[in-house]
Amino acid sequence: MSKFQVNLKINNLAIAVDEGTTILEAARQLNFNIPTLCHHDDICVAGNCRVCVVEQKGSRLLPAACATPVGEGMEILTNSMKVRQARKHVVELLLSEHNADCTRCIKNGECELQKMSNEYRTGNNQFISLLKEKDKVIDFSSPSISKDDSKCIRCQRCVRTCAEMQAVNALTVAYKGNNMRISTFLNKPMNDVVCTNCGQCINRCPTGSLTERTYVDQVFEAVYDPTKFVVVQTAPATRVAIGEEFGLEPGTRVTGKMVAALRRIGFDKVLDTDFSADLTIIEEGYELLSRLKAALVDGKAPALPMMTSCSPGWIKFQEHLYPELLENLSSCKSPQQMFGALAKTYYAERMNKNPADMIVVSIMPCTAKKFEANRPEMRGSGYKDVDFVLTTRELGMMIRQAGIDFNKLENESYDGMLGESTGAGVIFGNTGGVMEAALRTAYEIITGREVPFSNLSIKPVRGMEGVKEAAIRFKDVLPEWNFLEGVELKVGITHGLANAKLLMDKVKEGNTGFHFIEIMACPGGCIGGGGQPLPTTLAIRKKRASGLYEEDEKMILRKSHENPEVKELYQSFLHQPLGHRSHDLLHTHYYSRKKI
Amino acid sequence: MKNKTIKKVDLIFEQVDHLAILDKTLNRSSEEIILDIIDSGLRGRGGAGFPTGLKWKFARNEDSEQKYVICNADEGEPGTFKDREILTQVPEKVLTGMAVCGKAIGASEGYIYLRAEYNFLLPMLHQKIDTFNNVLKEKKFDFSVAIRSGSGAYVCGEETALMESMEGFRGEPRNKPPFPTSKGYLGKPTSINNVETLVFALMIANLGPKMFKELGTFDSRGSKVFSISGDTPSAGIYELELGMTLEDFVNEFGDGDTKAVQIGGASGYCVARKNFKSTVIGFEGIPTGGSMMLFNSSRSMYNILRDYLEFFEEESCGQCTPCRIGCQQLLKGVEAVKKGLKPPSYLENLQRLSETMKIASKCGLGQSVGNPFNSIINNFREEIIY
Ligand SMILES: Cc1cc2nc3c(=O)[nH]c(=O)nc-3n(C[C@H](O)[C@H](O)[C@H](O)COP(=O)(O)O)c2cc1C
Numbered sequence: 001m002s003k004f005q006v007n008l009k010i011n012n013l014a015i016a017v018d019e020g021t022t023i024l025e026a027a028r029q030l031n032f033n034i035p036t037l038c039h040h041d042d043i044c045v046a047g048n049c050r051v052c053v054v055e056q057k058g059s060r061l062l063p064a065a066c067a068t069p070v071g072e073g074m075e076i077l078t079n080s081m082k083v084r085q086a087r088k089h090v091v092e093l094l095l096s097e098h099n100a101d102c103t104r105c106i107k108n109g110e111c112e113l114q115k116m117s118n119e120y121r122t123g124n125n126q127f128i129s130l131l132k133e134k135d136k137v138i139d140f141s142s143p144s145i146s147k148d149d150s151k152c153i154r155c156q157r158c159v160r161t162c163a164e165m166q167a168v169n170a171l172t173v174a175y176k177g178n179n180m181r182i183s184t185f186l187n188k189p190m191n192d193v194v195c196t197n198c199g200q201c202i203n204r205c206p207t208g209s210l211t212e213r214t215y216v217d218q219v220f221e222a223v224y225d226p227t228k229f230v231v232v233q234t235a236p237a238t239r240v241a242i243g244e245e246f247g248l249e250p251g252t253r254v255t256g257k258m259v260a261a262l263r264r265i266g267f268d269k270v271l272d273t274d275f276s277a278d279l280t281i282i283e284e285g286y287e288l289l290s291r292l293k294a295a296l297v298d299g300k301a302p303a304l305p306m307m308t309s310c311s312p313g314w315i316k317f318q319e320h321l322y323p324e325l326l327e328n329l330s331s332c333k334s335p336q337q338m339f340g341a342l343a344k345t346y347y348a349e350r351m352n353k354n355p356a357d358m359i360v361v362s363i364m365p366c367t368a369k370k371f372e373a374n375r376p377e378m379r380g381s382g383y384k385d386v387d388f389v390l391t392t393r394e395l396g397m398m399i400r401q402a403g404i405d406f407n408k409l410e411n412e413s414y415d416g417m418l419g420e421s422t423g424a425g426v427i428f429g430n431t432g433g434v435m436e437a438a439l440r441t442a443y444e445i446i447t448g449r450e451v452p453f454s455n456l457s458i459k460p461v462r463g464m465e466g467v468k469e470a471a472i473r474f475k476d477v478l479p480e481w482n483f484l485e486g487v488e489l490k491v492g493i494t495h496g497l498a499n500a501k502l503l504m505d506k507v508k509e510g511n512t513g514f515h516f517i518e519i520m521a522c523p524g525g526c527i528g529g530g531g532q533p534l535p536t537t538l539a540i541r542k543k544r545a546s547g548l549y550e551e552d553e554k555m556i557l558r559k560s561h562e563n564p565e566v567k568e569l570y571q572s573f574l575h576q577p578l579g580h581r582s583h584d585l586l587h588t589h590y591y592s593r594k595k596i
Numbered sequence: 597m598k599n600k601t602i603k604k605v606d607l608i609f610e611q612v613d614h615l616a617i618l619d620k621t622l623n624r625s626s627e628e629i630i631l632d633i634i635d636s637g638l639r640g641r642g643g644a645g646f647p648t649g650l651k652w653k654f655a656r657n658e659d660s661e662q663k664y665v666i667c668n669a670d671e672g673e674p675g676t677f678k679d680r681e682i683l684t685q686v687p688e689k690v691l692t693g694m695a696v697c698g699k700a701i702g703a704s705e706g707y708i709y710l711r712a713e714y715n716f717l718l719p720m721l722h723q724k725i726d727t728f729n730n731v732l733k734e735k736k737f738d739f740s741v742a743i744r745s746g747s748g749a750y751v752c753g754e755e756t757a758l759m760e761s762m763e764g765f766r767g768e769p770r771n772k773p774p775f776p777t778s779k780g781y782l783g784k785p786t787s788i789n790n791v792e793t794l795v796f797a798l799m800i801a802n803l804g805p806k807m808f809k810e811l812g813t814f815d816s817r818g819s820k821v822f823s824i825s826g827d828t829p830s831a832g833i834y835e836l837e838l839g840m841t842l843e844d845f846v847n848e849f850g851d852g853d854t855k856a857v858q859i860g861g862a863s864g865y866c867v868a869r870k871n872f873k874s875t876v877i878g879f880e881g882i883p884t885g886g887s888m889m890l891f892n893s894s895r896s897m898y899n900i901l902r903d904y905l906e907f908f909e910e911e912s913c914g915q916c917t918p919c920r921i922g923c924q925q926l927l928k929g930v931e932a933v934k935k936g937l938k939p940p941s942y943l944e945n946l947q948r949l950s951e952t953m954k955i956a957s958k959c960g961l962g963q964s965v966g967n968p969f970n971s972i973i974n975n976f977r978e979e980i981i982y
């Protein structure tokens with residue numbers, strides 16, 4: 001249905017736009033850029049920073065372009081003298097309360113306030129500094145996120161992200177007036193509140209107020225320590241995003257360059273989390289099949305639907321909010337942690353290394369992985385399985401600091417044993433990817449045939465809708481899977497914790513009909529993770545997702561169970577899925593974190 | 597235009613047979629009720645002065661199953677204490693005014709948002725409300741009143757912050773549009789009116805618009821309840837006809853040594869003696885939600901300004917930049933000028949800033965800080981500097 005058209009003029013140019021369009025959107029259609037700070041396309045309108053104010057003919061007030069819908073006959077000026085003065089004042093005011101320690105700030109060069117201040121040439125700020133020493137205390141309590149109030153401009157983008165996209169509400173506005181700040185429940189440190197460490201707040205913070213805890217120096221120190229054998233693993237979603245750190249289009253596939261860069265930095269072995277993603281599919285697939293068998297053959301009542309456990313933000317969310325459903329969670333560790341546990345056992349053994357002298361570093365699109373690596377359970381090898389977790393952004397920083405001209409690097413390949421992967425492992429980085437990988441393998445195990453989707457692309461589980469559903473019926477199954485003959489497997493996929501919450505409420509009521517649910521904490525899955533390059537928008541996430549699907553299609557092997565290194569691992573070490581060793585190294589348990 | 601001298605009126609506190617007025621109103625159509633209010637020229641008594649009849653008409657014209665009436669009894673403006681008195685003395689008139697509004701716009705629920713400091717009125721109000729609701733039930737008029745206790749912040753008197761607060765959120769003003777008449781409480785069309793406005797509406801419904809129109813001036817019809825305080829021998833609450841000059845007012849209420857009057861509370865304007873004669877109290881001159889604060893020559897205007905700025909610095913909800921930081925800069929700025937840390941010319945920078953706050957802030961709070969600031973600086977510059 002075509003919408004009602006509204007005619008207006010912006011800077012004396014006439015335009016007709018759909019009813020309900022904001023002045024900001026209309027101006028963008030005419031290629032007029034209105035600066036914004038509190039606005040972010042992913043979240044609801046706030047209209048509080050006031051940097052986007054414009055002049056409206058006939059109005060005494062300057063409306064906020066982001067929050068004001070167009071009206072018939074409106075005449076808008078986006079850069080009048082009045083507007084310029086107001087805008088400059090807003091930037092100057094923000095700077096007067098800001099800890100403008102730009103040269104030392106991790107966001108230097110990426111800070112939206114800095115950019116605006118530069119654009120408006122605020123020069124010597126006329127106003128009195130309002131920054132107080134006590135505000136400069138940074139909250140370092142969380143292993144994932146650091147929070148520096150002295151850099152906060154109170155735009156509430158983090159608050160809206162945490163509430164709307166993630167339904168977590170860890171961050172909230174506290175106090176009013178000159179004391180107003182972004183705080184947590186009872187002002188507790190980040191580590192003590194219900195925070196999933198997903199880092200989506202970081203992705204939308206315009207300044208250096210919310211950033212990841214960075215471990216770049218520690219990793220360099222390990223790399224340069226001759227007594228340490230340092231291996232690095234790279235998560236699926238990093239390979240289509242790291243290029244953005246070097247000016248490439250989102251979604252550009254730079255796997256080979258990333259491997260080359262890591263090698264030049266000095267890692268002893270460059271390995272791939274995609275390998276352990278494939279492994280996860282085997283373990284998790286068998287876990288699902290054993291639950292189905294328990295239900296259909298043994299007449300037991302196993303916890304169904306089973307839910308994926310690759311996303312540590314989601315795990316912590318569930319531990320806080322739905323502890324009664326923890327049984328439903330797959331006991332599989334995430335690919336990062338499976339990798340770490342194997343690196344310091346299987347790999348160390350075969351490489352003749354003392355695991356005590358090994359350092360495992362992960363490059364992740366995720367900030368929650370930093371927390372996950374620190375969980376006390378994640379020491380299956382007898383050591384801390386994963387020593388340091390860096391985000392994709394931190395890897396960008398490392399590459400720059402090491403003086404490597406990323407874009408000119410020749411492609412290189414991963415090292416072996418924990419470095420081979422299939423297209424199924426690659427798509428783990430997308431929402432629906434784990435499900436697609438699992439179906440490719442499960443269907444084939446059960447029926448001996450490939451999944452009945454053209455080019456192995458299971459389209460119904462792809463895409464950015466909040467909740468996706470699919471069903472696949474097993475027919476003519478292999479004899480050992482007789483109990484699944486004619487059974488229709490129903491699966492659900494969701495991403496973003498607010499969506500997950502909606503789905504979990506239905507699961508609690510017991511009426512989803514799903515057998516298996518994939519849940520990723522971040523929008524779009526890991527490609528939209530809290531550790532990915534900035535900025536983030538839906539368009540950028542879609543490009544990264546396409547990048548991963550392309551990568552999958554270019555692979556020779558596209559089914560996890562065909563990964564030769566995974567096969568070798570089972571033959572010579574694990575012996576069988578869900579076996580004794582798997583149990584010790586690849587599976588874990590969860591805790592209720594419910595406070596009341 | 598000819599200005600009137602002081603004339604005391606008794607529409608608000610006069611005891612009336614509210615149930616008779618209710619019966620009379622329920623027999624009329626909503627169009628008729630609204631036309632009378634529009635005709636009377638009644639404008640909101642909460643500060644902003646929006647024409648009440650129009651507000652009701654907008655709310656009535658919305659197509660919605662559910663609509664709400666809210667009586668704004670947050671009365672947070674420094675120097676205002678008339679709503680408390682109205683609620684104490686003629687609570688039935690307020691309740692009936694709400695029912696009249698409900699009838700006019702087609703709402704079935706009304707809420708009184710009561711300033712937290714007035715919670716001592718709750719037992720009495722609950723009792724009156726119970727009785728009133730029962731009467732409405734007997735009359736088979738689908739309307740009931742409930743009461744909500746305020747959250748203690750000045751900004752919660754701002755209509756959209758008030759609705760956020762009623763919905764259980766932080767009292768932060770919303771973006772407008774949409775206005776409350778189309779999307780108000782719980783997203784439904786809502787008419788929010790000041791306590792006094794509702795009582796005037798009731799009296800107009802009772803006596804017709806003519807008597808109201810005959811009072812006041814073209815722009816400022818009717819009378820208004822004033823809260824008079826400060827250096828005056830006769831502090832208190834008075835209902836006066838609108839349109840008098842400040843000189844007449846000061847002659848009546850001043851102590852003989854009045855050097856300035858702050859009209860409209862902290863967010864209003866300061867008028868100095870030299871302008872008393874030319875200042876009309878009303879929408880054509882200086883409007884007021886009711887607060888009139890008189891200052892005699894013993895008062896330091898610097899201290900008064902600083903007190904106001906301290907108030908705003910704390911009471912800003914803090915969400916928008918011009919207001920949150922602007923208030924702090926104005927306060928720190930005048931202090932710095934006073935101490936000689938900034939040159940007197942810095943006051944001009946601050947006045948330019950206050951102009952930005954006036955046009956770029958999100959709500960009426962930030963938009964009005966410039967009123968006291970500029971009027972005090974312009975009139976009493978030397979007191980600020982030296
Ligand atoms: C900061 C601020 C505080 C306000 N406080 C009150 C108040 O305490 N009582 C009131 O009636 N209106 C108050 N208002 C005005 C309301 O927003 C609104 O205009 C009024 O309730 C409408 O009623 P009226 O049309 O009857 O005046 C305030 C406005 C602002 C900006």
Ligand code: SF4
Nearest residue numbers: 913914916919959962
């Ligand atoms: S003007 Fe002040 S009170 Fe109003 S929204 Fe902005 S910060 Fe809040």
